[in-house]
Amino acid sequence: MEQGGNAASSDLQQRSFEAREGEGNSLTRIIQGLHKGRLGTMDIKWVIDVAAISMIFLTSSGIYLSVKLLAVQRKSRKKRALKVSEGQ
Incomplete structure (x- = not known):
């Protein structure tokens, strides 16, 4: 039961991070995009x-x-x- 609880918690944290990733000011989004190798929609x-x-x-x-x-x-x-x- 404990492992299932940890997996569910980890999944919830990952989804929460992905949801927050789109938030923030434009500078934060630009920096995050650069770390991923993107600038706007360009690779x-x-x-x-x-x-x-x-x-x-x-x-x-x-x-x-x-x-x-x-x-x-x-x-x-x-x-x-x-x-x-x-x-x-």
Whole structure:
């Protein structure tokens, strides 16, 4: 009996969520649609995939360039510190 009660409760919660899904302001509906790969009635799953891959690429290349720049700055500081200590 307990398992049947839990299943019925779970089913009721799912139906309640689906009913509320259509409610809310337009921004909420737009965000929910984007998470599902829709914008209005258009299927934009491929656009979201391309955007995600682009963000991953931009993040990776930005980290690479930052590490490279920090290494150059570190070498420059060491050279300046060495020149200052030799001059004294």
